Amino acid sequence: MEIYPSEVSPQFIDLFMNQIKFTxxxxxxxxxxxxxxxxxxxxxxxxxxxxAKYKAYINKGSVRNFTTDEKGGEHILYFSFEDWWVGDLxxxxxxxxxxxxxxxxxxxxxxxxQKNDLERLGEQIPKLxxxxxxxxxxxxxxxxxxxxEVKSLSAEDRYINLINKHPEIFxxxxxxxxxxxxxxxxxxxxxxxxxxxxx
Amino acid sequence: MEIYPSEVSPQFIDLFMNQIKFTxxxxxxxxxxxxxxxxxxxxxxxxxxxxAKYKAYINKGSVRNFTTDEKGGEHILYFSFEDWWVGDLxxxxxxxxxxxxxxxxxxxxxxxxQKNDLERLGEQIPKLxxxxxxxxxxxxxxxxxxxxEVKSLSAEDRYINLINKHPEIFxxxxxxxxxxxxxxxxxxxxxxxxxxxxx
Numbered sequence: 001m002e003i004y005p006s007e008v009s010p011q012f013i014d015l016f017m018n019q020i021k022f023t024x025x026x027x028x029x030x031x032x033x034x035x036x037x038x039x040x041x042x043x044x045x046x047x048x049x050x051x052a053k054y055k056a057y058i059n060k061g062s063v064r065n066f067t068t069d070e071k072g073g074e075h076i077l078y079f080s081f082e083d084w085w086v087g088d089l090x091x092x093x094x095x096x097x098x099x100x101x102x103x104x105x106x107x108x109x110x111x112x113x114q115k116n117d118l119e120r121l122g123e124q125i126p127k128l129x130x131x132x133x134x135x136x137x138x139x140x141x142x143x144x145x146x147x148x149e150v151k152s153l154s155a156e157d158r159y160i161n162l163i164n165k166h167p168e169i170f171x172x173x174x175x176x177x178x179x180x181x182x183x184x185x186x187x188x189x190x191x192x193x194x195x196x197x198x199x
Numbered sequence: 200m201e202i203y204p205s206e207v208s209p210q211f212i213d214l215f216m217n218q219i220k221f222t223x224x225x226x227x228x229x230x231x232x233x234x235x236x237x238x239x240x241x242x243x244x245x246x247x248x249x250x251a252k253y254k255a256y257i258n259k260g261s262v263r264n265f266t267t268d269e270k271g272g273e274h275i276l277y278f279s280f281e282d283w284w285v286g287d288l289x290x291x292x293x294x295x296x297x298x299x300x301x302x303x304x305x306x307x308x309x310x311x312x313q314k315n316d317l318e319r320l321g322e323q324i325p326k327l328x329x330x331x332x333x334x335x336x337x338x339x340x341x342x343x344x345x346x347x348e349v350k351s352l353s354a355e356d357r358y359i360n361l362i363n364k365h366p367e368i369f370x371x372x373x374x375x376x377x378x379x380x381x382x383x384x385x386x387x388x389x390x391x392x393x394x395x396x397x398x
Contacts, residue, residue: 067347075350077343090340099347133332140339141289144276147346148266148298151274151382183350 003031008111009059011083020131030128033117039063039108045086046102052091054112055132058084061108062172064181066101076181078146079105079173081166085135086110105173155184159192202230207310208258210282219330229327232316238262238307244285245301251290253311254331257283260307261371263380265300275380277345278304278372280365284334285309304372354383358391 005013005027016022016030036059039045045063046052063086066076077100080086088098092115113121122129149158159182162169169178170193179189204212204226215221215229235258238244244262245251262285265275276299279285287297291314312320321328348357358381361368368377369392378388 067351069351073351075347077346077350089336090343093336100343136336136339137288137292140335140342143339143342143346144289144299147276147342147349148274150346150349151276152266152268152272 003034003036003111005031007036009082012057012059012111015083015131020127022125022127026125030121030125033121034111034113037108037110037112039104039110041104041107044101044103045108045110046088046091046098046100048099048101049097050091051095052088052098053114054087054110055092055115055118056085056087056113057111058082058086059109059111061104061106061110063102063104063108064173064177066103066180067099068101074101074180076177079166079169079177079181081172085139089136089139105177155182155188156192156196158182159189159196202233202235202310204230206235208281211256211258211310214282214330219326221324221326225324229320229324232320233310233312236309236311238303238309240303240306243300243302244307244309245287245290245297245299247298247300248296249290250294251287251297252313253286253309254291254314254317255284255286255312256310257281257285258308258310260303260305260309262301262303262307263372263376265302265379266298267300273300273379274382275376278365278368278376278380280371284338288335288338304376354381354387355391355395357381358388358395 008031013027016027022030037045037054037056039061045056048068058080060082062079062081064076064079065086066074068074080102086102088100088102090096091098091100095115118132122132149161153161162178162181175189176186179186182189184192207230212226215226221229236244236253236255238260244255247267257279259281261278261280263275263278264285265273267273279301285301287299287301289295290297290299294314317331321331348360352360361377361380374388375385378385381388383391
């Protein structure tokens with residue numbers, strides 16, 4: 001189904017039209033390769049074991065990206081919101097089974113680009129290739145930060161980082177998942193919130 | 200000081216000559232931009248707070264990459280060995296203070312390329328640019344794996360992963376640092392080694 005420019009978020013338009021200076025024609029050409037997926041709340045956009053088919057942009061909604069251990073325990077690596085690119089990049093680029101699950105936390109609208117279309121488009125519009133190199137570099141840096149945070153910060157400091165970055169997170173993500181992200185019990189998170197809100 | 204092809208590791212030569220098919224001339228041109236740094240054991244190649252000046256290749260030796268918390272506690276993100284590129288990439292690309300410390304665990308020989316030289320070389324030899332894009336993508340993937348591991352695996356499983364990847368690690372890195380990497384006490388690591396070696 002064709003996607004019209006009026007149906008994509010202002011950030012998506014800004015990214016391509018202002019930040020990397022696409023022409024109208026380039027933008028329409030690119031958009032013609034995208035398809036839109038609706039992923040209702042709690043449904044999976046990607047499951048570990050599948051091959052990630054898409055380079056995917058969250059036009060609306062939020063997801064949790066998590067990994068499971070051998071006992072089936074779930075471990076949230078990070079949440080992603082509007083204007084983020086999501087998926088399992090290694091699975092996408094190397095066409096190997098994903099190790100990350102991507103599950104909708106709200107009803108989501110995701111704009112998807114297949115690998116061969118991305119490659120074709122990249123040949124036609126080289127600055128698109130450059131854009132993804134830059135985006136992935138920034139994503140890489142934020143993963144390093146996340147690793148540093150997980151290794152070196154207390155639950156309280158990780159909580160403070162999270163609400164500083166996403167002040168609206170408790171309105172959008174159930175508390176149990178935020179607790180899982182922070183590696184603490186939901187009760188401890190409730191106590192922590194209460195304590196910090198009294199400061 | 201000029202670096203001669205005979206002074207760089209076979210992996211370094213293989214990377215450029217075989218994997219990305221440099222000509223002899225391109226290889227010599229590139230090498231002329233590198234400088235070699237000797238970093239004795241326990242010395243720092245990069246300290247948090249400094250600007251990372253180099254894209255850096257470990258020609259010989261090993262380092263630990265760590266971050267510190269506000270109480271001065273050290274948290275090892277990962278070790279790097281020969282044929283790895285090291286440093287704080289965000290600091291290097293954005294010329295902002297590093298948040299990662301890189302300390303030699305053995306006497307190291309590191310081949311260094313400055314940012315402006317990397318850019319000049321990238322213009323002259325476009326496949327060099329592509330190489331670093333690919334290398335950084337792989338490094339990104341391994342950071343995601345490391346984050347998954349830290350979030351979801353037990354110390355024992357992280358230990359097994361580590362010795363599977365680096366069977367020689369106990370000959371090269373002091374036990375206290377391996378324990379720090381695994382987030383366990385040195386005594387627990389000794390017991391774990393003993394128990395697993397008896398299996």
